[in-house]
Amino acid sequence: MDITIEPVTAANWRACAALTVHPGQREFVNAVTYYLCLCNYGDTWQPLAAVRDGEVVGFCMWGIDDDRSRWIGGVVVDAARQRTGIGRAMIGALVERLAADPDCPNVALSYSPANEAARALYASLGFVETGELEDDEVVARWTRS
Secondary structure, three states: OOOEEEEOOOOOHHHHHOOOOOHHHOOOOOOHHHHHHHHHHOOOOEEEEEEEOOEEEEEEEEEEOOOOOEEEEEEEEOHHHOOOOHHHHHHHHHHHHHHOOOOOOOEEEEEOOOOHHHHHHHHHOOOEEEEEEEOOEEEEEEOOO
């Protein structure tokens, strides 16, 4: 699947903000507008748009932790485009980008233990649960082989 990961800009932020998830997923992710505020008003997260055929189809953000690990957060694939491989392609491209930095020891993310779809997706991409918790979420890390 041909997905590009691009910075959120003045030209595409509205398309990112318009992304929605299925009602049953709202307990696991926030609205993209919330994530955009975290990126804009905080000092940790960098926002990215997932683009396919010139159209924004997903959103995610990344940051660097004190231990230099790269964190992925705020992963959203538009409800109308789910189950088409976009999430897998988006996370794969982002891991590849983040891990290319030689100063990156691993790539981490967290998810609700009840979010079986996320758990299965991330495990299939090589993320391993570490036993750590971030708030009430399970932490999983991807490390170079």
